[in-house]
Amino acid sequence: MFGTKKLQLSKTILALALGLSAAGVNAAAPTTIVVAFPAGGPADSLARVVAKEMEATLETSVIVENKPGGNGAIAASYVGRAAPDGNTLFLSSAGAIAINPPLYPKLVYNPDKDLAPISMLVSTPEVLVVPSQGKVKNIQDFLSETKAPDGATLSSSGIGSMPHMAISLLKVQTQANILHIPYKGAAPAIQDTIGGQVGGFFGDISGLVSFIKDDRVRPIAIAAPKRSRVLPDVPTFDELGIKNVYANNWYGLFAPKGTPADRIDEINAAVHAALKSESVLKYVETSGVDVSPTTPAEFAEIIKTDTKKWGDLIKAEGITVNE
Numbered sequence: 001m002f003g004t005k006k007l008q009l010s011k012t013i014l015a016l017a018l019g020l021s022a023a024g025v026n027a028a029a030p031t032t033i034v035v036a037f038p039a040g041g042p043a044d045s046l047a048r049v050v051a052k053e054m055e056a057t058l059e060t061s062v063i064v065e066n067k068p069g070g071n072g073a074i075a076a077s078y079v080g081r082a083a084p085d086g087n088t089l090f091l092s093s094a095g096a097i098a099i100n101p102p103l104y105p106k107l108v109y110n111p112d113k114d115l116a117p118i119s120m121l122v123s124t125p126e127v128l129v130v131p132s133q134g135k136v137k138n139i140q141d142f143l144s145e146t147k148a149p150d151g152a153t154l155s156s157s158g159i160g161s162m163p164h165m166a167i168s169l170l171k172v173q174t175q176a177n178i179l180h181i182p183y184k185g186a187a188p189a190i191q192d193t194i195g196g197q198v199g200g201f202f203g204d205i206s207g208l209v210s211f212i213k214d215d216r217v218r219p220i221a222i223a224a225p226k227r228s229r230v231l232p233d234v235p236t237f238d239e240l241g242i243k244n245v246y247a248n249n250w251y252g253l254f255a256p257k258g259t260p261a262d263r264i265d266e267i268n269a270a271v272h273a274a275l276k277s278e279s280v281l282k283y284v285e286t287s288g289v290d291v292s293p294t295t296p297a298e299f300a301e302i303i304k305t306d307t308k309k310w311g312d313l314i315k316a317e318g319i320t321v322n323e
Contacts, residue, residue, distance in 0.1 A: 030061040033089045036075035038068045042206045047091045049283045053274035072096025080114030084258035102311030103160045115254040117299040119271045122289035123250040125224035126166040129217035130200040139221050139240050151177030155189040155198040163202035166223050166247035168317050206287040223247040230288035
């Protein structure tokens with residue numbers, strides 16, 4: 001009889017121990033932020049500084065995992081298939097969320113059906129740069145070059161990228177003869193701009209500010225309604241008489257669709273806290289991005305507006321992935 005009671009007590013203690021152990025494992029389960037860009041780039045740097053600050057609020061480790069490729073499709077589809085528990089998140093630019101859907105006839109993911117917006121993190125307008133050693137000193141010089149028989153060339157980080165959208169907007173507003181040269185990423189496009197192989201490059205201010213400060217490229221116009229605090233001497237296209245060339249790239253955080261609302265809110269709160277931290281504000285100051293936290297609903301509305309804007313441009317310009 002006593003042996004049976006001891007056995008039952010031992011089983012109870014073992015069950016409680018296993019239960020507490022499992023609870024501890026669940027509480028400590030790390031959160032992974034999947035980034036659709038290679039390590040070392042602006043998006044990766046942003047993810048790592050934000051992830052570190054989110055750890056304190058979420059009380060668990062936050063890991064950054066890079067899954068570049070397919071204009072963000074690889075990372076987006078990976079997160080879209082993950083368990084909807086908020087432990088696997090997606091950090092994306094506007095490209096994979098608001099540009100890819102109207103551009104690609106068939107996508108392996110659907111942002112509306114597969115992903116739930118959490119919060120925008122930062123935003124950064126596009127800036128047009130030209131070789132610092134070239135003849136082009138301003139937008140008037142550049143537009144003069146477009147009147148040559150072969151026109152002028154502008155590079156982008158790829159078809160469907162935000163730089164590509166900025167080039168298309170400039171072409172629409174000026175009717176200039178500009179040949180778009182898509183590259184596989186910003187790095188080679190910037191290097192060929194520095195070397196003079198292409199006439200210029202549209203890119204995120206955050207990705208170009210170091211090249212500008214080193215005088216390797218010359219900024220001539222910003223695709224935003226107002227000037228940048230880190231490039232106060234560079235005029236906007238509006239100021240130069242070229243209206244409505246607004247191309248603002250943003251980076252935001254997403255969870256798999258079906259993630260509980262309270263979990264979304266928990267991560268949103270962690271994001272907002274992180275964006276107020278000293279380390280993130282230091283990153284913001286040096287990179288030129290603007291902190292842009294939102295509610296999930298606000299972020300969803302921005303995505304809806306941007307998807308229509310870029311979809312209308314893609315249709316009007318006949319932009320295809322085989323351009």
